[in-house]
Amino acid sequence: MTKESLKREITITSFGGAGGAVTGSCHLLESGKNKVIVDMGQFLGRDDLAQMKRKNARGDEILNKISEGNPPILITHSHIDHFGFLPAYFRRGHKPVVYATKEAVQLMESSLYRSARAQRKFVFKNSVAFDSDDVTKTLNNVQIVEPFEEIPITKDKKIRATFCLNGHTPDSTSILLKDRSTGKNILFTGDMGRPTQLVTGGYNRFSDRFPQDPINILVTESTCFPDTSVPFDERVAMFQREINEAFDRGSPVLMPCIQHRYMENLEIINRSQKEGKIPKKITFYRDGPALADISEVYKNYSPDCFTASYGNNPDCYKPEDVKNRFRLDNLQIISDHEKSLFFSRELGKQKGKTIIFTSGGMGDDGRALNYLGNNNYIKNSRNTVIFSCYQVPGTLGADLLQKQRDPCYRSARIVKLEGGSSHATGADEIFGFHQRFNLMELERIVIVHGEEESRKLMETKLRETVYGEYASIKLPDIGERVELN
Ligand SMILES: [Zn+2]
Ligand SMILES: [Zn+2]
Structure with missing residues (x-):
């Protein structure tokens, strides 16, 4: 491999929301020397927590790897499985810039301080995951982003991000990363909303503002793929x-x-x-x-x-x-x-x-x-x-x-109660969401944030779509490095 091609290598490694775990979202994108983290979530539920322990997904070794070079962290939305680990990360001495929408930050702020107070009450000081000082440190490093505005997020400005509202919650976004050094555009769906939805209006309300740059790599959630949408x-x-x-x-x-x-x-x-x-x-x-x-x-x-x-x-x-x-x-x-x-x-x-x-x-x-x-x-x-x-x-x-x-x-x-999910549900709603973006040059699909059954079914059905037919599809395990070139 030549020096030039080494420099241009682009990979993604998921440290949660992968390997069949739904929660704990955390994805590391590496392009040459540039690194970007999408989400820094907590694992929830006995099964996902057990998997976290088995893979040591929040252990020092992995955290040291993730934090090398102090990459920025982009938060898709204010659900705890997407941002809840942030203060614990800051507690370990890392000081990344955290990007999120104003609405996400408002909710993160109240959730994190409440969680810090609860821990102080119930856990001995030395064993808390984080305290209110760590929350303050986190919030001091937050940079608010305007939805649908493209901004540079790496020091060399080679990687630019656009946060696109997607209707899952009032603050939720899918994030488009454009990497100039490899020429690849990567879309992280985050948790996708449904086409129409209570409160937010669903993704139909925002999709005419989605950027139309061709997507090369699609990193998609799959939580409710096998479910049937209830009218x-x-x-x-x-x-x-x-x-x-x-x-x-x-x-x-x-x-x-x-x-x-x-x-x-x-x-x-x-x-x-x-x-x-x-x-x-x-x-x-x-x-x-x-x-x-x-x-x-x-x-x-x-x-x-x-x-x-x-x-x-x-x-x-x-x-x-x-x-x-x-x-x-x-x-x-x-x-x-x-x-x-x-x-x-x-x-x-x-x-x-x-x-x-x-x-x-x-x-x-x-x-x-x-x-x-x-x-x-x-x-x-x-x-x-x-x-x-x-x-x-x-x-x-x-x-x-x-x-x-x-x-x-x-x-x-x-x-x-069935049918109340705020995740796009079933093939029509999920593929409908994908297709609001420009998939003409799609090369790879990475399926995350879903139980194994969901991910596999989604893979099968994607192969029957026009855009999934020729793309390579990957269902990564926690810690597995996926090459995107
Ligand atoms: Zn969510
Ligand atoms: Zn989620």
Whole structure:
């Protein structure tokens, strides 16, 4: 190999969100001497955490390799599996420039400080993953990017990045990297939104702004590839039916939520009450600092972050009332952990119809644990727990859904609402997203962020597409270096 071709070698190595792990996203792009990191996420759920340990994916050896030359870190969006490891990285003395959109940074800030406070409470000082000083250091190194504006991100300005809003969450982006030294354009989809979606409007709202430079390398997520997309009306009808059935059983309804999904749930309930599909008189409780934070962050977001549409109605909201969709009458706040414990114990004595939103969308962290841990709520077969987000294998939510299949199961009813994913779902939505970009010169596809079954099915189906037929497709393991030349 000549010196010239060595210099031009371009590779990608994934240190999470690979090898069948969905979480822990972290991808290192190397082009000659230039390096760029896309995402620095936390691993979540027992299975992915076990894989992280097995591969030592956040061990010193790997972190030293990643951080060599102090490459910049680009954050696609503010889900913890994409940015949650940042302060721990800074704690080890690295000081990279972190690029993210303003909206992502707002949510990262509140999530990270909350996590630092929680660790201080529950873990001995020496063994915390990070503290609030590390969060401050991280935030001091953040550079805000404007969506759809191309900016240089390496010192020699040879690699330029464009963050493209994609509808997965109000702050989520796909990132296009243009590398002048190799002439390659690399698109990281990050977590892709759906074509139309609550709150953000979905990728249809942004796709006419996607850059049309030819993509040579596509690094795509695959989380919901095998799933079937559920039409909006059907999904909302199921939501309403489950709530009404739970009330018929005379039980309070527990809804553990992750942040953005909480806001979507508020909107569906708001509209359902207005349309008379669920009772007008319900007492709501919000139990969880994470939910308080997202409400506050959404209050500060510009109205432009929100679509005017609801379901099939494109003009549901006027510009001045786009945020009223999140309002509920009779919403009470459970402020601290002690009150939450007390409330969860007394819950059986509630009169009237009650819905409790808790933090901890997969059941095994946050205030959800006060109800789903070993106590009265979960043991009472009249009660209903409604999960509305993807339950990562190895989480309490996934375990409860599994347990319920046992004919001897006698505890609370566990419901998982289908079709509510904020990830592009199934081949049509995912390939539809890819094709909003210019794939005429596509050479390679790297499939990440999905269970093994999803990735394999996606590979098979990609080979049947016009753009996937001639591209080489790779399903990398954690730490596996993929050559992109
Ligand atoms: Zn996400
Ligand atoms: Zn993700």
